[in-house]
Amino acid sequence: MRRVSTEPVSQKTLFDSVDDVMTRLTDVGYLPSTAVATTVFLADRLGKPLLVEGPAGVGKTELARAVADATGSGLVRLQCYEGIDEARALYEWNHAKQLLRITASQGESWDDTRDDVFSEEFLLPRPLLTAIRRTDPTVLLVDETDKADVEVEGLLLEVLGDFQVTVPEWGTITANQRPFTLLTSNATRELSEALKRRCLFLHLDFPDPDLERRIVLTRVPQLPEALAEELVRIVGVLRGIQLRKAPSVSETIDWGRTLLALGLDTLDDDTVRSTLGVVLKHQADAQKAVAELRLN
Amino acid sequence: MTPVVHGGLPAHLVDFVGALRRAGIAVGPGESVDAAAVVAELDLLQREQVREGLAAAMLRRSGQRAVFDALFDLWFPLGQGAALGEVALPYAEDGSVDVEALRDLLAGLLRDGDTAAMAELARAIVDGLGAVGRGQGQGGQGQGQGGGGGDRGQGGGGRPSTWSAYQALNAVRPETLLARVLADLRGGADADWDSPFAEEVSRRQVRDRISSFRRMVTDEARRRGAEIRGREAAARTGVPKQGDRVDFLTANSEQLADLRRRVAPLARHLASRLAARRRRARRGPIDLRRTLRRSMSTGGVPMRPAFRRPRPGRPELVLFCDVSGSVAGFSHFTMMLVQALREQFSRIRIFCFVDGCVEVTDLFGPNADLGGVMAEITARPGLIAFDGHSDYGSALGRFREGWPDVVGPRTSLLLLGDARTNYRDPNLTVLGELADQARHVHWLNPEPQAQWGTGDSAARSYGQVVPMHECRTAAQLAGVVSGLLPV
Numbered sequence: 179m180r181r182v183s184t185e186p187v188s189q190k191t192l193f194d195s196v197d198d199v200m201t202r203l204t205d206v207g208y209l210p211s212t213a214v215a216t217t218v219f220l221a222d223r224l225g226k227p228l229l230v231e232g233p234a235g236v237g238k239t240e241l242a243r244a245v246a247d248a249t250g251s252g253l254v255r256l257q258c259y260e261g262i263d264e265a266r267a268l269y270e271w272n273h274a275k276q277l278l279r280i281t282a283s284q285g286e287s288w289d290d291t292r293d294d295v296f297s298e299e300f301l302l303p304r305p306l307l308t309a310i311r312r313t314d315p316t317v318l319l320v321d322e323t324d325k326a327d328v329e330v331e332g333l334l335l336e337v338l339g340d341f342q343v344t345v346p347e348w349g350t351i352t353a354n355q356r357p358f359t360l361l362t363s364n365a366t367r368e369l370s371e372a373l374k375r376r377c378l379f380l381h382l383d384f385p386d387p388d389l390e391r392r393i394v395l396t397r398v399p400q401l402p403e404a405l406a407e408e409l410v411r412i413v414g415v416l417r418g419i420q421l422r423k424a425p426s427v428s429e430t431i432d433w434g435r436t437l438l439a440l441g442l443d444t445l446d447d448d449t450v451r452s453t454l455g456v457v458l459k460h461q462a463d464a465q466k467a468v469a470e471l472r473l474n
Numbered sequence: 475m476t477p478v479v480h481g482g483l484p485a486h487l488v489d490f491v492g493a494l495r496r497a498g499i500a501v502g503p504g505e506s507v508d509a510a511a512v513v514a515e516l517d518l519l520q521r522e523q524v525r526e527g528l529a530a531a532m533l534r535r536s537g538q539r540a541v542f543d544a545l546f547d548l549w550f551p552l553g554q555g556a557a558l559g560e561v562a563l564p565y566a567e568d569g570s571v572d573v574e575a576l577r578d579l580l581a582g583l584l585r586d587g588d589t590a591a592m593a594e595l596a597r598a599i600v601d602g603l604g605a606v607g608r609g610q611g612q613g614g615q616g617q618g619q620g621g622g623g624g625d626r627g628q629g630g631g632g633r634p635s636t637w638s639a640y641q642a643l644n645a646v647r648p649e650t651l652l653a654r655v656l657a658d659l660r661g662g663a664d665a666d667w668d669s670p671f672a673e674e675v676s677r678r679q680v681r682d683r684i685s686s687f688r689r690m691v692t693d694e695a696r697r698r699g700a701e702i703r704g705r706e707a708a709a710r711t712g713v714p715k716q717g718d719r720v721d722f723l724t725a726n727s728e729q730l731a732d733l734r735r736r737v738a739p740l741a742r743h744l745a746s747r748l749a750a751r752r753r754r755a756r757r758g759p760i761d762l763r764r765t766l767r768r769s770m771s772t773g774g775v776p777m778r779p780a781f782r783r784p785r786p787g788r789p790e791l792v793l794f795c796d797v798s799g800s801v802a803g804f805s806h807f808t809m810m811l812v813q814a815l816r817e818q819f820s821r822i823r824i825f826c827f828v829d830g831c832v833e834v835t836d837l838f839g840p841n842a843d844l845g846g847v848m849a850e851i852t853a854r855p856g857l858i859a860f861d862g863h864s865d866y867g868s869a870l871g872r873f874r875e876g877w878p879d880v881v882g883p884r885t886s887l888l889l890l891g892d893a894r895t896n897y898r899d900p901n902l903t904v905l906g907e908l909a910d911q912a913r914h915v916h917w918l919n920p921e922p923q924a925q926w927g928t929g930d931s932a933a934r935s936y937g938q939v940v941p942m943h944e945c946r947t948a949a950q951l952a953g954v955v956s957g958l959l960p961v
Contacts, residue, residue: 196516196523216516216526223515224508231536273770280773365536366739374534375504381536387587415678420734447669471678472670 208244232382235426607635741814796891830859867901
């Protein structure tokens with residue numbers, strides 16, 4: 179059997195201050211709001227996972243990537259989906275390989291075989307275990323947590339609470355450094371109270387116009403500033419209309435890229451009408467916007 | 475003045491937690507400890523950081539943010555007294571506030587969308603125009619004052635009894651600036667817009683700014699009022715309700731928009747609840763792939779066969795909605811729920827009734843606009859059979875006669891209405907038959923449970939035949955949905 183590491187989870191902080199978070203995230207091309215910078219700083223300082231909730235396309239996943247880039251950490255990503263289980267999230271024994279090993283070991287004693295079959299070589303680590311065993315600074319991203327079943331939440335509770343994993347054949351593995359953990363959710367399902375309690379909560383909403391304009395300009399640097407401002411203005415108005423899917427930051431950026439690719443530098447009615455499909459993905463939404471904004 | 479809590483910051487934090495709990499946000503001791511840890515890490519002079527940090531530690535869902543912000547402003551106020559910034563009110567020569575100059579100033583800010591300056595102006599406006607109960611007109615310019623208002627930086631002839639956002643806004647009337655700001659934006663009163671689209675975009679943008687300015691003034695008046703009345707009193711009356719606790723019947727338009735956002739995911743939950751079969755009720759055929767995979771651990775001998783999981787059922791949903799006058803407020807919610815459900819279920823039939831009954835499934839197409847739908851429903855012939863007063867018994871009877879094969883063993887039937895049947899025969903037999911035939915029947919009633927069975931309500935009798943749920947707020951709807959069998 180393996181030795182069980184009993185070292186306490188140590189934590190080297192990644193950021194010095196909220197302003198430090200601001201500048202370093204900005205340097206890697208992610209412009210954080212005060213809310214984002216503050217919660218990222220706190221999640222790092224308090225060593226708690228950060229649960230980010232909000233509409234699609236406001237940069238939840240991107241935030242994890244930016245934190246990893248800014249701190250030079252490795253990003254380990256667990257994509258949740260309906261029906262994900264321990265074998266996909268934590269670890270799995272490579273049964274086929276184990277069988278081969280057993281058949282190949284004619285004449286070996288049972289103890290040797292057993293110890294060997296449950297060794298590192300036959301373990302298939304999945305994201306959660308990978309993140310816990312890494313010795314380098316790590317950002318663990320649990321994406322779309324709300325898609326996973328309730329059972330997986332129980333698993334996450336154990337892992338995120340103490341940052342340790344129990345492999346029956348080995349004992350308990352404790353992280354020798356706490357990964358910076360970020361969970362995202364689209365709120366299609368209420369996550370359990372127990373999971374929420376272990377996390378800091380950040381509701382990431384559409385940014386204010388000024389921030390959004392700067393985000394668009396960072397992402398699409400060739401875009402003329404006046405055009406970016408106009409884009410953000412129209413998208414802001416579109417968000418005020420009751421639509422099935424309000425346009426998100428990623429849609430604004432896409433729109434900017436589209437205009438650039440088409441070589442357009444002004445937003446007149448024709449341009450808006452012909453490129454509205456980039457921002458509004460539902461036909462019904464587009465029709466409604468055209469009618470309400472008197473585009474026809 | 476706000477009393478200082480003894481015990482320093484920890485006690486103040488606990489006090490704040492208490493206020494959040496009274497407002498219906500469940501903040502446990504664990505969250506309080508987190509909040510304290512947050513405060514220890516942050517620079518307390520950075521108010522916005524403290525706000526975001528506390529929100530991160532104490533809140534658990536996004537709908538709580540408005541309540542939190544309002545209470546945060548009361549417990550961690552921007553300052554005491556006027557707390558004026560750089561934007562000052564223009565005064566006329568006689569010492570009163572020059573409203574015209576003020577409106578010019580505001581119009582400029584609205585045009586440029588300068589949020590920070592607008593917030594400062596809102597504070598100044600409440601200070602200069604919002605005081606109730608002290609000498610108006612003179613604007614508090616250098617009057618002799620008693621000991622009472624000595625702590626106020628500027629102005630203050632005697633302490634006002636309260637601060638009124640209504641009075642301040644009435645003097646400024648920001649909404650009447652819309653046309654003027656728009657004229658400014660298009661470059662003069664004579665200039666024309668490039669297109670109707672450009673005009674519409676600008677109009678909506680300015681309108682948004684005006685309403686956000688009104689909100690700033692209201693918030694500021696609440697803050698100043700809290701200094702006089704005490705924040706406990708201000709927290710009781712001035713803090714908005716959480717979205718999911720708003721009564722459907724009394725919701726205003728902003729809350730309705732919020733409700734619509736909440737109802738859509740609930741409909742999805744409801745759909746999956748009704749679709750789910752009881753787990754392990756039936757074992758399917760053997761799943762070969764999973765069985766072989768499992769047999770690996772037993773050396774290739776399939777000891778534990780894995781069965782294919784039963785496919786999720788395709789539920790049929792039949793909605794039976796009261797659209798009579800007595801549930802007019804509720805029917806808006808009904809329509810939202812129906813629309814949301816329409817997107818989730820492939821096989822859905824929608825019926826509306828007053829004393830007659832009509833099928834309106836075709837009106838809820840994917841592109842339906844809720845505003846027009848209601849008018850079209852009421853215009854349908856057959857909806858009103860006799861006198862236009864709701865008659866559940868007759869409507870159920872007509873439903874049974876007109877569409878006898880709609881409710882079958884795979885159908886979930888959802889009834890929405892207050893069960894007030896104007897003292898007519900409730901026709902329990904038909905409902906009983908329907909309940910026997912359908913897989914599930916649930917009744918959502920928008921009336922408080924205490925009123926069921928009073929007056930002409932047949933809710934108690936119906937409630938004995940089918941399960942009836944009180945459903946007045948989004949929170950209650952969520953409760954109903956999560957309580958539905960099978961899990």
